[in-house]
Amino acid sequence: MPAVKRGGTVAVTGAAGFIGGWAVRRLLERGYRVRACVRNVDDDRRTGFLKAMPGYASGRLTLHAADLDTPGCFDPIFAGCHGVLHISHVSSYDDHAYVRRTCDHIIASINKSATVARVVVTSSIAAVISEVDISELERRPVCYEDRYPDEQNPKRTPERGQGYSMGKVIAERAFAEAAEANGTWDSITCCPADNVGPIQSAHQKDMGPWQHIIEGMLTGKYFQTGAYRPWIVVDVRDDADCHVGLLESIKVKNGERYIAWSTETRKVEDICASIDRLLPELRHAAPEVTDPFPDRIKAREAELRKVWAGIELRNDRMLSVVPITFRPMDESIRDCVESLISVAGVTVQRRANDA
Ligand SMILES: NC(=O)c1ccc[n+]([C@@H]2O[C@H](COP(=O)([O-])OP(=O)(O)OC[C@H]3O[C@@H](n4cnc5c(N)ncnc54)[C@H](OP(=O)(O)O)[C@@H]3O)[C@@H](O)[C@H]2O)c1
Secondary structure (H helix, E strand, O other), rough: OOOOOOOOOOEOOOOOHHHHHHHHEEEEEHOOEEEEEOOOOOOOHHHHHHHHHHHHHOOEEEEEEOOOOOOOOOHHOOOOEEEEOOOOOOOOOHHHHHHHHHHHHHHHHHHOOOOOEEEEEEOOOOOHHHOOOHHHHOOEEEEEOOOOOOOOOOOOOOHHHOOOHHHHHHHHHHHHHHHHHHOOOOOEEEEEEEOOOOOHHHHHHHHHHHHHHHHHHHOEEEEEOOOOOOOEEEHHHHHHHHHHHHHHOOOOOOOOOOOOOOOOOHHHHHHHHHHHOOOHHHOEOOOOOEOOOOOOHHOOOOHHHHHEEEEEEEEHHHHEEEEEEEEHHHHHHHHHHHHHOOOOOOOOOOOOOHH
């Protein structure tokens, strides 16, 4: 199947979001025409940063109202598009019949367009590494594209916190099967890791978990994450570049998935400590981490940390199809902090005698 031609027209779902916003910017920088899909075009708190992009002034970037819960809403938007970056969240990941319905109506709009050649579907590393039984990560510690969470485990249910990773796998397969059946477009999955990096609009500080946790570090309270799982990161700008790269790549094939991560990891406490090291001018008063886990999890802290320390992250496959050099995590943390202050007006808790 052809890659999307440079300068073609690309629709982006979730365009007002953290990753979607960067994908829009990157596409414009690379010469594409972009149709940014948002739920409310007139909500300038969420869409103002898109309207401030130079491409909007010329009309190369246009904004379109689309709610994934409204079948058919993408018909007029995808008509004439060459590519789609389907980055948006859905309203629920736990209701898998609903997840499937949202896929089906987006797929119907792609098929109707008769112009879309490639769709990049945003999944998650949760669909690679999220295990209901963490010992599965000891059994299969090499984390790469062919690794899926243990789907045979009967405890793998939304009730046990697996709705998100299960919903993502359902969506990946729905798009790949539909593309195969249609034969005129292909579907490539991108599985991003924990996105860290600069926000472009104040509302994004409350989205994604990661930038919100860094805001907490700046303002005096933050929490231990994911049963002592270290952050496994990708810079949001690199993630956007991976999405665009997959759209353009002539090496990828329908149904393939590519993980977007730098392979760098860091404990949440060390991320907090990084702020003062990277930006001593801030005189950040680093708070202690709050551990919200129940006692049964706390009792397993050493064991859980050991499992996470033992996994091996691979990004060979992404590097083989997309020209990308992943940024070091320090750069992502620094730029996230600076954007939280400059874009969202976050007030930093400083050391007492420096106020
Ligand atoms: N952030 C991460 O670390 C991370 C890691 C792995 C995977 N991902 C995946 O990457 C994607 C984007 O994540 P993000 O962090 O950029 O999220 P985000 O900042 O919360 O943005 C998600 C966007 O999804 C849109 N959305 C939500 N429900 C919708 C619906 N029913 N109809 C239409 N639009 C809807 C929202 O649109 P409006 O603003 O227009 O309301 C929002 O801007 C998601 O699929 C997520 O699962 C993220």
